[in-house]
Amino acid sequence: MILLPFFIVLFGKKGLLLTRFLFAIDCKCTNLVPNIKIFCDNIMSNNLYPLKFTPVYKTKIWGGNKFEKIFNRHGVPAHCGESWEVSDVKQSVSVVSNGFLKGNSLDELVEIYMGDLVGDSVYETFGNLFPLLVKFIDASDDLSVQVHPDDELAWARHNCPGKTEMWYVMHAEENAKLVGGFNRAITKEEYVAAVDNGNVHSLLNVIDVYEGDVFFVPPGCVHAIGKGVMLLEVQQTSDITYRIFDYNRRDENGELRELHTKEALDALDFDCVNNKKQEYHPKNNASANLVNCKYFTTNIFELDMPIERDFPEIDSFIIYICVEGGCDLEWDDNKDRVHIACGETVLVPAAIKNLRFFPEGSTKLLEVYIQTENNN
Ligand SMILES: [Zn+2]
Numbered sequence: 001m002i003l004l005p006f007f008i009v010l011f012g013k014k015g016l017l018l019t020r021f022l023f024a025i026d027c028k029c030t031n032l033v034p035n036i037k038i039f040c041d042n043i044m045s046n047n048l049y050p051l052k053f054t055p056v057y058k059t060k061i062w063g064g065n066k067f068e069k070i071f072n073r074h075g076v077p078a079h080c081g082e083s084w085e086v087s088d089v090k091q092s093v094s095v096v097s098n099g100f101l102k103g104n105s106l107d108e109l110v111e112i113y114m115g116d117l118v119g120d121s122v123y124e125t126f127g128n129l130f131p132l133l134v135k136f137i138d139a140s141d142d143l144s145v146q147v148h149p150d151d152e153l154a155w156a157r158h159n160c161p162g163k164t165e166m167w168y169v170m171h172a173e174e175n176a177k178l179v180g181g182f183n184r185a186i187t188k189e190e191y192v193a194a195v196d197n198g199n200v201h202s203l204l205n206v207i208d209v210y211e212g213d214v215f216f217v218p219p220g221c222v223h224a225i226g227k228g229v230m231l232l233e234v235q236q237t238s239d240i241t242y243r244i245f246d247y248n249r250r251d252e253n254g255e256l257r258e259l260h261t262k263e264a265l266d267a268l269d270f271d272c273v274n275n276k277k278q279e280y281h282p283k284n285n286a287s288a289n290l291v292n293c294k295y296f297t298t299n300i301f302e303l304d305m306p307i308e309r310d311f312p313e314i315d316s317f318i319i320y321i322c323v324e325g326g327c328d329l330e331w332d333d334n335k336d337r338v339h340i341a342c343g344e345t346v347l348v349p350a351a352i353k354n355l356r357f358f359p360e361g362s363t364k365l366l367e368v369y370i371q372t373e374n375n376n
Helices: 004-011 013-028 030-044 066-071 106-113 120-126 151-158 188-197 261-267
Strands: 056-064 080-086 132-139 145-147 165-172 177-182 204-208 214-217 223-225 229-236 242-245 286-292 297-303 307-310 318-324 326-331 338-341 345-348 354-359 363-369
Touching: 056 132, 066 132, 066 165, 080 345, 132 318, 151 261, 165 286, 165 297, 177 214, 188 261, 214 286, 229 363, 242 261, 297 354, 318 326, 318 338, 326 345, 326 363, 338 345
Parallel strands: none
Antiparallel strands: 056 080, 080 132, 132 229, 145 223, 145 242, 165 214, 165 229, 177 204, 177 223, 286 297, 297 363, 307 354, 318 345, 318 363, 326 338, 326 354
């Protein structure tokens, strides 16, 4: 580690990564020495590339088996309710699974590559915290009825961001349903009375749900994902949920799951009524907007022929999630390709400005990035 100041002065943030790497090798990985040159060449030439991550699985009492069945994945735990694809939530940070950065965690990469990875204005706004969490949710039973706090309340109570989220429904069984908002504007008093009487569910707006449906869930909006729905969720980097009704279910120890009806009182927006599906108009071989808010922009990109796209105006990383078909990706002057199968996610660093897509037949990608006030 004696070389650390030297490397940092000479090579800046890349020197830091190089020093860390050499230190790791020195400590435990002497068999990796032949790879040092390749690694150093990549670091020095700033050869960032589309990153894939190892999924972080979460077992839940309502979890199912669709990640194995629909995505053909192996090694998924039983009752897996969530697969976190890109995450910087503490204890569940994503780790790179491809290329020379394999084994590095997302928080380390943001610290080292900063604007080159996330975009300069995104880095100025969000600092070292990667701002988005992308996950798949597989509900084989109803999820609890819940609400998330906004930034102000979450920072004050939990010292973390609040949670704005959006859903893209990938699979819905017959009669599958979601809850989005109350079914009429109610007062705080009516809500408290309903909690006391155990009939919160009578106040909820229940919606039939089908594949391809899109929902935007602002903080304060009461919501629930129903049995038989598998969806993709894009949200702020936050894991704060207030559970307000859980169908009186018991966990594996026979205990009722904890409710947060009191905490939810300050978070709930009692005017969030009849939250509807987002209307959108898919385009052939071009992307179409699904949701746009200050935390994220989500588009759907449907393609059935090779497409080249430049992104000079987007000062942000772009996340692609394949929700149908499959696709190869080439970038900048590179001739290497990264493959995205259905159910896979890649993070394209902000430094990459040109992408070439090679779909296998009809393919649908979700495209997620951030438009901060400075980079519109
Ligand atoms: Zn939620």
